[in-house]
């Protein structure tokens with residue numbers, strides 16, 4: 168089994184990476200950055216996002232595993248003191264693979280079309296102030312947006328930026344994308360739906376902006392400036408991202424642990440309601 172590894176670059180992550188390489192060598196795992204089966208990230212969710220973008224072109228053929236050095240992550244679910252167990256499982260067992268949808272973003276400018284894939288979300292903001300954008304769904308005009316910005320998230324990204332702006336948390340087994348508003352202006356003159364919208368895989372949305380307006384476009388942790396943008400098309404991507412699961416870690420448990428923090432003791436003492 169061949170693995171690649173990306174660490175966050177801080178002292179602890181680098182030490183853990185060294186420790187992992189030593190353990191992996193001893194168990195016969197091959198370190199191969201060019202054609203890995205497993206891509207390991209050591210750091211946090213942000214490190215896994217970086218690993219995803221580094222191996223984006225190989226996304227069909229690799230499975231990701233995340234180790235976190237701080238508090239529990241959404242993508243990074245192994246703890247720093249579990250490296251021995253992780254290496255042992257990688258060397259001896261075939262993992263279960265879970266696959267999550269991605270958002271495909273096509274940015275059409277006067278100079279051509281750029282295609283990106285987001286694991287968490289695509290964000291659109293104006294560089295200069297209020298964003299003005301027309302949102303079309305399946306080629307029909309839907310609304311004229313005025314406000315701070317728009318977030319188009321994947322189901323696994325629904326717990327990230329999307330959640331902060333009031334979007335719904337959706338299970339990553341649903342092939343969908345979610346469009347959420349960031350501080351839309353709603354009054355007698357300007358009107359948007361005001362709630363997030365979830366589109367199924369066979370639908371698409373186009374965001375049309377004034378080509379004169381410079382835009383700040385975010386693809387996960389990467390923020391880029393674009394000029395002369397004619398439209399942006401968002402769809403659920405054909406490709407999915409794969410995660411190697413050497414032990415179960417259900418999505419709703421991750422949501423509970425990250426946002427509710429109800430521990431096992433509290434859960435055990437809570438009476439289950441009779442059905």
Ligand code: NAD
Nearest residue numbers: 211212213214240241287288323324326327328331387388
């Ligand atoms: P960062 O270091 O600021 O991390 C942001 C936080 O988001 C971290 O705590 C991370 O664990 C968490 N996170 C990342 N992906 C998540 C997910 N799918 N579900 C739940 N939490 C998640 O920034 P970064 O490490 O470069 O990560 C970039 C991400 O930060 C973006 O993809 C975006 O989702 C998120 N972000 C959130 C806000 C916000 O909530 N207001 C603003 C900007 C960016």
